[in-house]
Amino acid sequence: MIKIEQLSKIYGQGDDQVVALEPLDQQINAGEFVSIIGPSGCGKSTLLRLIASLEDPTSGSVTLETANLKRPVGFVFQDAVLLPWKTVAENIRFPLDTTGVSRKQANEKVAELVELVGLKGFEKSLPKQLSGGMRQRAAIARALADDPPILLMDEPFSAVDLLTRETLNDELSRIWQKTGKTILLVTHSVEEAAYLGSRVMVMSPRPGRLKATYDVDLAQPRGEQTKRDPKFLDLVSELRTLMREMTS
Template sequence: MISIDGISKEFDLGSETVTALDTLSHDVAAGRFVAVVGPSGCGKSTLLRLIAGLEKPSSGSIEIEAGRVRRPVGFVFQDAVLLPWKTVEANVRFPLDTGGTKRALADAKVRELLELTGLSGFAKALPRQLSGGMKQRAAIARALAEDPPILLMDEPFSAVDLLTRETLNDELLRIWERTGKTVVLVTHSVEEAAYLADEVMVLSAHPGRLVKTYEVALARPRNEATKLDRDYHELVAALRRDLRGGRIRP
């Protein structure tokens, strides 16, 4: 579904040119859950922005096979970025309104997404009345509003406490299993990457290069028992060694 072929991304800072990503190639198959980890500043968020078309690569190419859909990609940012003057349901339906979806269809879709994300009882709430976790659920619902086949997520749960994050991880898996989306998740948490993903991409320190990919053989569905699995702990340990041991430097 996503074919990344030798992309590099450079930023002109005036006095110098900084290379954020360097000749990165990878294919993401449809329906897969892929996590991306790497040191701070290695270009993980830039990679998502390139896939989303928010930035253009300096060289190389990204091809998305998504059929005839208006918006093939939904994006969930680290900050929920909800419109503060709109209710939860109005935030979720905003892409549908701007896209010209008929009112009856939009109403039905919003109800479906609020139920999917556990927000049915908060349709009329304003963002300031929500917890951090609930704001991110609303952001996920909004990203799914136009039913994009690909969901990109940039550290979506980094601002919430650990217990809330674990709950949101389980809810994200439930949503992914129900919708069949292709998910690419950027995270600094190796535990989160190992728990959620089918494969984990490891990027090097600046400039970001893909230096390793782990296939995650853990059985699905995932649950608390997964975190007791020996293979889970071995993968977490391997990712930590990669990130701390200097093996992922270019």
């Protein structure tokens, strides 16, 4: 689904030059949920932005095997960035309003997504009337509106409280299982990375390099029992140890 070849990113020039990402080779298969962790400034968010073509690489390439779709990637940012004057339904429908989809089809899709992310009953609410977690649910629904095969998420739950974050983790896991999307999630939470991912990529301190990858051998669907699984606890412990070693 995503083929990354010798991908690098350098900002600035001369003495002001910053190597955000050293040449990286990686392949993300269709339907994978890949969590990306690493110290601040290690190129995690830069990698997502390069995959989404929001920035141009210094060298290398990203190839998306998505049948030449007009919009192959949905992006969920740390802040929900909803349009404040539009309702939940209007925000979710916004990508569809620019693609020539009929109003009937768009409304049917919005209703489906509202149900999927658990916002039924809040379709007419404005963003200011929603909690932080509900705004992120709406942002996820909007990113899925025109059915992109790839969903990129840059620390989408970092601004919500722990209980809401755990609930959203469960919701995201359920959405992934139901839709079969290819998801890349940047997070600073080792537990979140292990709980959600089918694979965890660990990035080194800047200049960003791929330090290690871990396949996550945990049963689906995941829930509270997952967090008591010795394999989960061992993986979290190993990831924490690696992170400490890199930052000490």
